[in-house]
Amino acid sequence: MVYAQILFPDFSLILLGYLVCRFTALNRSVWQPVEALVYYLLFPVLLFQSIVRSPIELGATSGLMAAGLLSGVSGIALAYGLPCLPGLRSRIEPRAHAGAxxxxxxxxxxxxxAMxxxxxxxxxxxxxxxxxxxxxxxxxxxxxxxMARKGEHHFARELLQNPLILATTAGLTANLAGxxxxxxxxxxxxxIGAAAIALGLMAAGAGLEFGSLRRDGVLTVSVLSIRHLLQPLMAWLAARLLGLDALQTxxxxxxxxxxxxSSCYVLAARMGYNGPYVAGLVTLSTLLGPASLSLALGVLGPTLKL
Incomplete structure (x- = not known):
């Protein structure tokens, strides 16, 4: 499996958004309303549809859910703890960290x-x-x-107004209710879901700025290392710990x-943080996707027989 082939359509849309924004009349003034449309309407509809389409069997998937939450919480803890690590405290700017x-x-x-x-x-x-x-x-x-803690935002209000959380909660409720x-x-x-994918990735490309990646190099390497190296390792450990079968693993x-x-960029931009820097992280993460998928499935993964 050549994972780069699967990721190429997404990266090409990010690149297209960058080129259109930089070299045509469709500049940032055009893309800012597009970001709002994606964030408040298109992405929520896509999330709701993805969750509702198949009934969730809680008993058969409890081990998988526990493993997913365990590895996810571990990733969150590592991301939050970056400024506290020796040698990184003075090299990571707090506001940049909050957005990234x-x-x-x-x-x-x-x-x-798709995968x-x-x-x-x-x-x-x-x-x-x-x-x-x-x-x-x-x-x-x-x-x-x-971001709410570092900025001038009320945490509870941000959650209650977050369209992605509202769409997911509604989707889970509808699924469990049949x-x-x-x-x-x-x-x-x-x-609408197809439009969300295309416009969301192009909006990330339109906001891309590589210069900020160099300015916050330590933070860039740190968050991408967690995403593409440590997260697969933690998931593998969680699967072993909870005894998941080959398919679930x-x-x-x-x-x-x-x-x-790609909505990392939209969220950071909507909350007043450095959207172009986060867009750069999204692009680099897309480029690193084939490597982390190769590690996870080619090195750590079981042989799957369907």
Whole structure:
């Protein structure tokens, strides 16, 4: 499996957004309203659809959910603790860290859904939807907290107004209640989801600025090391500890090795942080995706037989 081929469409859209914003009349003044549209409407609809589409069987997936939460909480703790580590305290600017910490533990759910379906078929797609459903509320709370704490934002208000958390909570509630999207609306919702993927990645590219990556090099290396090296290792340990089967272990490893979420940029920009720097981290994370997926699935992963 050449993982770069799977990630290429996402990276090409980021590159397209960068080129369009820099070299055409479609500059930042055009892309700022696009970011708002993606964040407040398109992404929430896509998340809701991804969670509702397949019933969640809590009993059969309890071990996978526990492993996903264990590895996820470990990633959050590492990201939060970076400024406290010896040698890093004086080299990481607090406000830059608040906006970038989310990159270490959030994930690109679009790529995750595609990878799980490609490698594990419908069973894999259902399992990764479960991981997305339980992780998005936790990870979004963890993403908002340092930015609300460092900025002039009220934490509870930010959570209650966060469209990604609201969409995920609604999706989980609907799934557990046995509700589903009416068939007549499925094509329209699917098209909204496709638009969310394309516009979200292009908006990240439009906000890209590589200069800030060099200025905060220590922070850049630190958060990307957690995302692409330590997260797969922690997921592998969690799978061994909880005795997951081959299918669940494969899905967990896919989940742990994904590039970071492109909505990291949108969230940072909407909360008044350095959006271009976070967009650069998103781009680098997308480039590192094939390496972390190769580590997770080629080195740590079991042989999967469907």
């Amino acid at each position: 910490a989310q990159v270490a533990f959030r994930f690109n759910s679009f790529i995750g859904l 799980a379906q490609r490698l594990a078929g419908a069973p894999g797609l259902q399992l990764i939807a479960v991981l997305i459903g339980i992780s998005v509320p936790l990870f979004n709370v963890a993403a908002v907290w340092p 509700l589903h999207i009416p068939d007549i609306l499925v094509p329209s919702v699917s098209r 494969t899905v967990l490893l896919i989940f742990s090795a994904l590039p970071t979420s």
